[in-house]
Amino acid sequence: MLSEKTLVSVGLFVAGFFSLGEGIIGGREAAAHSRPYMASIQVAEGDRVKHECGGFVVADQWVMTAVHCLPTGANGRKVVLGVHSLSLGEDTKQTFDILELHNHPEFNPDNYDNDIALIKLDRPFNASEAVKVVAFLRAGGVNPDTDAEVETAGWGSLDNLGSRPDTLKEAVIQVVRSTRCQRSDYFGKKFTDNMICAHKLCPDPCDRPHKMEDSCDGDSGGPLLYNGVVVGITSNGGKKCGQIKKPGIYTIISHYTEWLDGIMGLRPDA
Numbered sequence: 001m002l003s004e005k006t007l008v009s010v011g012l013f014v015a016g017f018f019s020l021g022e023g024i025i026g027g028r029e030a031a032a033h034s035r036p037y038m039a040s041i042q043v044a045e046g047d048r049v050k051h052e053c054g055g056f057v058v059a060d061q062w063v064m065t066a067v068h069c070l071p072t073g074a075n076g077r078k079v080v081l082g083v084h085s086l087s088l089g090e091d092t093k094q095t096f097d098i099l100e101l102h103n104h105p106e107f108n109p110d111n112y113d114n115d116i117a118l119i120k121l122d123r124p125f126n127a128s129e130a131v132k133v134v135a136f137l138r139a140g141g142v143n144p145d146t147d148a149e150v151e152t153a154g155w156g157s158l159d160n161l162g163s164r165p166d167t168l169k170e171a172v173i174q175v176v177r178s179t180r181c182q183r184s185d186y187f188g189k190k191f192t193d194n195m196i197c198a199h200k201l202c203p204d205p206c207d208r209p210h211k212m213e214d215s216c217d218g219d220s221g222g223p224l225l226y227n228g229v230v231v232g233i234t235s236n237g238g239k240k241c242g243q244i245k246k247p248g249i250y251t252i253i254s255h256y257t258e259w260l261d262g263i264m265g266l267r268p269d270a
Ligand SMILES: *[C@@H]1O[C@H](CO)[C@@H](O)[C@H](O)[C@H]1NC(C)=O
Pocket: 094, 095, 123, 124, 125, 126
C-alpha cells in the first residue's frame, strides 16, 4: 500500500483528483479553544510532526475519527488535544500515544462506506477549558434534515493546492438532500445510506475567494455538528473541494451506536 505521504503528493500532482481527506474551504478562524473536543492526529515526518487528520473527544480516553485516516494502523501516530495553533507551544496541549485503534471492520475503501474509527488514548486526558468531551448522536436521535444548518471544523487545506492553516477553522454549511447526492452527476451509487452530504453556496455576489464553503484535504475525521451534538464524521476524499456537484460527505454516527458502545464498554452486557 502506498504511504499516505505518497498519496498526498500524487493527489497534489494531479491537482487534487485524489485527496487524503477533507478540510475547510471558505469558513473562518474559530475562537481559540471554542471547540475543546477537537483532536489533531499527527504523524512524524523526519524529526517533526505534522497534522494529518482531525478527530473529536467522546469519552475520557476515547477519540472518534475516520478509518481512512489510519487505514493500516496507528503506526506511531500521536493524538494532540487542546490545540488551537498547530505550530505554537500552547500550554493547553496534551499529547497521547494511541493505545488501541478500532477501524470499522466493514469500511469500504472504494466508496468510504462505514468510515468510522475509535482511538483509545494511552491514558485519560485532564479535563480543562481547552479539552472536553462532546456528545454524539445515538440511535433514535434526530439527524439534520435537508437544508438544516450544520457546522464543521478542522485544520485542513484552504484550497485545492493544499495550503494548510495553522489555527482551527470552522464553517457553517447546509445539508444537501440525499437523493441529490445519489444522482449520477453527484456521487451515484457510491453515496450510501450511512452518509450525509453538506455544503454551502456563497451568496451571489460572492465576496470570498472561494465560492463554496466545504471541507477539504486534511480534516477527515473531524466532526459535523447539529445543535452542538456531533452527528457526522468528515469522510470522503477523492474529490476536489468546493465543487458544486461534490459536497462534503460525512458518516452518520447514529448508525453505529451498538458498535461504538461495544468497543467503549458502554454496553452493560459487553
Ligand atoms: C494530568 O495532570 C497530571 C498532574 O499535573 C500529570 O501528571 C499528567 O501527566 C496529566 N495527564 C495528561 C494526559 O497530560
